[in-house]
Amino acid sequence: MSKKNKKESKPTKEFIFQKRNYLFLFIGLAFIALGFILMSGGGSDDPNVFNPDIYSFRRIRLAPTLVLIGLGIQVYAILLNPNKNKK
Template sequence: MENKNEFAFGRKNYLFMIVGLVVLAIGFIIMTLDAEPYGEGFMGITLGPIILVIGFIIEFFAIMVKDRKKA
């Protein structure tokens, strides 16, 4: 019988998820800090979205990585 108090992911997964969420938040904040109107400068169109993509990659990795303790 399975232990019902077990989480779906391990500690490593949750740490990566938190890091990914922080990176996503930083990406959105960078996009709002652009001085150009409507966020059409370098920070709003280039740097912010690149940081967001990195954050989503970290989140994908956090979901897909297998925790060694859970295996």
Template sequence: MLFDRKKYLWLTFALLLLTLAYVLMSGPDSHQPDKFDEHIFSFRRITLAPLIIIGTYLSLILLILKQPKKRCSEEKRK
């Protein structure tokens, strides 16, 4: 097995968080295409969602690179 159960749970949580961030970034559609909508430049779309995405990708990299703790029985064998 590549990862243990705990890492798979963290991976699932991170993927759900990424999905949420991309949904926050997309937002609702424009009701009147010929008029300018100022909601495209909202805090949620410009700041919050990209910060969540960057933080989640960084945590995924750290999660993948983290070495598992060695068990006592494995240390005694060496």
């Protein structure tokens, strides 16, 4: 066997994820980060004073929904097969 044949038979290294997977991963991370940012705040400096802002729509419904949507996008990005739609 010559050296040329040995080099040709080497398996090529490929990444598991492609550009499309990473795009969806970053979109999912943005949703999760936005959800956690919207959840923050609403506290009170004085522990003896109650602040009803902690029960606002933004913190109870919107922010956790964004986090769950972001996690769903992450799962989709991991399971996405970018080679399936190539022509």
